[in-house]
Amino acid sequence: MNLQNVIKIPALDKEVGRQVDSYIQTLTKPPGSLGKLEGLAVELAEMKSKPFPVVSPAGVLVFAADHGIAEEGVSAFPQEVTLQMVQNFLNGGAAINVFSRQIGATLKVIDIGVKSTINDKDLITDKVRMGTGNFFIEEAMTKVEAIEAIEIGMRQAESFIINQGVESLILGEMGIANTTASSAILAVLTGKPIDTLVGFGTGITSERVLHKVDIITQSIERRKPNADDPIDVLAKVGGLEIAGMAGAMLFAASYRVPIILDGFISTVAALVASKISNDVIDYMIVSHQSVEPGHLTAIHALGKEPLINLGLRLGEGSGAAVAFPLIESATRMLSEMATFQSAGISDQ
Ligand SMILES: O=C(O)c1ccc[n+]([C@@H]2O[C@H](COP(=O)([O-])O)[C@@H](O)[C@H]2O)c1
Ligand SMILES: Cc1cc2nc[nH]c2cc1C
Numbered sequence: 001m002n003l004q005n006v007i008k009i010p011a012l013d014k015e016v017g018r019q020v021d022s023y024i025q026t027l028t029k030p031p032g033s034l035g036k037l038e039g040l041a042v043e044l045a046e047m048k049s050k051p052f053p054v055v056s057p058a059g060v061l062v063f064a065a066d067h068g069i070a071e072e073g074v075s076a077f078p079q080e081v082t083l084q085m086v087q088n089f090l091n092g093g094a095a096i097n098v099f100s101r102q103i104g105a106t107l108k109v110i111d112i113g114v115k116s117t118i119n120d121k122d123l124i125t126d127k128v129r130m131g132t133g134n135f136f137i138e139e140a141m142t143k144v145e146a147i148e149a150i151e152i153g154m155r156q157a158e159s160f161i162i163n164q165g166v167e168s169l170i171l172g173e174m175g176i177a178n179t180t181a182s183s184a185i186l187a188v189l190t191g192k193p194i195d196t197l198v199g200f201g202t203g204i205t206s207e208r209v210l211h212k213v214d215i216i217t218q219s220i221e222r223r224k225p226n227a228d229d230p231i232d233v234l235a236k237v238g239g240l241e242i243a244g245m246a247g248a249m250l251f252a253a254s255y256r257v258p259i260i261l262d263g264f265i266s267t268v269a270a271l272v273a274s275k276i277s278n279d280v281i282d283y284m285i286v287s288h289q290s291v292e293p294g295h296l297t298a299i300h301a302l303g304k305e306p307l308i309n310l311g312l313r314l315g316e317g318s319g320a321a322v323a324f325p326l327i328e329s330a331t332r333m334l335s336e337m338a339t340f341q342s343a344g345i346s347d348q
Contacts, residue, residue, distance in 0.1 A: 003150060003231075009253045009279040013049035020045040026339040036307070040285070040330040047258050047283050052335045055258060055327055058105040059166030060317050061156060061248055062089060062096060063173050063241035065113030066131030068140065069219070070177035074212045076202040079131075082176045083116045085316075089174070090120050095314055096172055099321035103328075106164050110156055112149055113240030126152045128240050132181075135237045136219045140181070146234040146243050150276075153247025161257055168258040168327070171248055172317020173241045173265050176202070179292060182268040184216045184237035186294050188225045189271055190301055197294035199264075200313075230275035238272075245269035250276060253283035260327065262320040263290035263312065267298040274302060287323035288312055 020042050025031055032038065044053040064086045070079045088094045089109045100107040110124040115131035128149045132140035141149075160166060175181075179201035187194045198213045216237075223236035234243050246269045252259045261267050261284055273280045286299050289306035291313040299306055307326055312319045340347045 003147070003250070003276050007250045007254050007277050009277055009283070010256060011279070012046035012282050014046060016049055016051055017042045017046040020051055020334065023051065023334070026341065027333065027337045028340055028343050028345055029337070034333060037326070037330040037333055040327060041334050043285070044258060044327070044331060045334070048256055053331055055168040055324070055331055056104060057164070057166060058103060058168045058170055058260070058324055059160055059164055060096060060100050060105050060107040060170040060172060060321065061160060062107065062109045062317055063112050063153065063171070063244040064109060065175045065240035065244075066115040067175055067177035067181055067239055068132045068134030069136060069180050069215070071134050072136050072215045073208070074180040074201070074204070074215055075177045076204045077176055079115065079176050082174055083114055083118065085174050086111065086114060086118060086123065090122050094316060095318045096316035096321060099318055103321055103324045105170065105321065105324070106166070108160055110244065112152055112244040124156065126156060128152065132239055135181070135184070135223055136215055139223060139236050140238050141235050141240065143231050143235045146231050146238060149240045149243035150247035150250070153244035154251040156244070157248035157251040161252065161255055166257065168260055169248065169252045170260045170262065170317045170320040170324070171245045171266050171269065172262055172320070173245060173315055175239055175241050178239050178241065178265050180212055180216060181237060181239040181242060182265045183294055184220060185233055185242065185268050185272065186298055187216065188220060188227050188233050188237065189275065190297060191227070192297055194220070197297060199292040199294065201292070230272050234272060242269045242272065246273040246276065249273040249284070250280055253280040257283070259284045260320040260324065261286045262317045263288070263315050264292035264295040264298065265315055266317070266320070267295060267302070271298055271301055285327060288319040290319065
């Protein structure tokens with residue numbers, strides 16, 4: 001199948017963007033004084049093709065999966081933490097639960113490849129397989145499985161957005177060792193030196209970072225992913241939650257729903273989505289810059305800049321949820337501020 005033919009992403013509405021840009025000049029503030037919020041308001045209007053776009057309620061989809069590469073000692077935590085954190089999400093105790101409640105967002109967790117069976121009515125189980133293969137010794141998954149994971153992401157985003165009336169989409173993830181898969185994908189897609197794209201993840205030692213670089217370097221040599229084929233890259237060194245997030249992003253863009261990217265893994269998934277359909281980039285907002293050294297490389301590969309840098313490195317969609325009020329401020333500036341005329345204030 002050819003995913004590019006399945007996804008139709010509408011062009012940004014530049015005409016509405018121009019109208020909103022002029023309208024912002026009439027609001028009661030010195031021109032340009034709301035800085036980046038002004039550009040953000042124009043971008044959101046173009047995405048939604050509406051002069052007064054809204055981003056609330058946000059929806060948060062967290063994709064969870066395990067990684068065979070965890071066997072190579074690349075994470076500070078054991079693999080079973082993926083399962084344990086999914087249980088924490090379902091009990092409402094993780095950071096993303098707290099921040100989702102804070103911003104009034106609905107949160108759904110999708111098991112797209114956790115290595116255990118989890119029975120819980122609140123969990124969406126749409127598993128491709130029980131974790132990926134260890135890509136140091138075998139391919140992470142087949143190309144058919146990579147496409148299946150992307151399609152699951154698309155389908156889950158579709159039912160979530162339509163059933164919950166979601167106005168903006170935050171994509172989060174949980175997967176022990178997924179910074180290793182993300183660094184490998186990023187190295188292949190950008191051609192940048194691997195050691196500049198590898199970091200501490202959940203908190204490994206500097207010594208272990210060198211081991212992680214070595215594992216990624218050897219894995220890429222062994223698997224030989226084709227940089228021009230994002231499905232091949234996902235299959236050889238990717239992750240199921242990364243593919244799922246990419247699919248969800250592609251659906252959101254096709255439906256004019258702004259995508260709020262989170263940290264390193266989420267942004268690498270965005271880069272994968274952009275290699276499937278470049279227009280998806282138009283619908284992305286980068287919420288924050290993570291501590292992971294490869295994050296800025298991935299952000300710049302999308303031609304974006306982060307809104308904030310709080311030294312976060314958690315994942316789960318947490319940084320996107322924390323930055324969400326800033327994005328909402330841009331929309332409320334448009335819908336709620338008085339104009340010079342309506343307030344009877346003299347302009348220059
Ligand atoms: O989002 C980020 O930038 C980020 C940076 C470091 C770690 N994480 C989270 O930590 C896990 C991956 O870290 P690791 O060390 O196991 O590869 C995974 O569950 C991610 O959600 C997330
Ligand atoms: C505790 C913990 C929580 C997480 N949330 C996302 N990745 C994580 C990794 C760990 C280890």
